[in-house]
Amino acid sequence: MKQLTKAEEEIMQILWNLGEANVAGIIDQFSEPKPAFTTVSTVVRILESKYFVGYRKEGRGHIYFPVIEKETYSNQSINKLMQNYFHGSFKSMVSFFVKNNEVSTKELEEILEQINKNPKK
Secondary structure, eight states, rough: OOOOOHHHHHHHHHHHHOOOOOOOHHHSSSSSSSOOOHHHHHHHHHHHHSSSEEEETTHHHEEEEESSSSHHHHHHHHHHHHHHHHOOHHHHHHHHHHHHTOOOHHHHHHHHHHHHHHHOO
């Protein structure tokens, strides 16, 4: 799966939240200053060429929707981060985040509780 640019990921986040939208609907979700219609339209077409977005015709326009689930992309991104920066070690990655993000003992206990509730099969 291809990596998304910052602009592509912003639009994907909007589509994942909305489920589907036309270009104007996507633009409405941006804070000021809003991007130009042509800019968003171009990025959506790029996302379509990367097979992240599909569309259906509606009237004279298109309604766009995500083809890749957010969880699927998130898993791929985390795995790539782990491979590129932590030599594929999940333990090293978690240790890094715990040390550098002031994770409390209570938060660690809650994480362990979640892991124990949903063991990997």
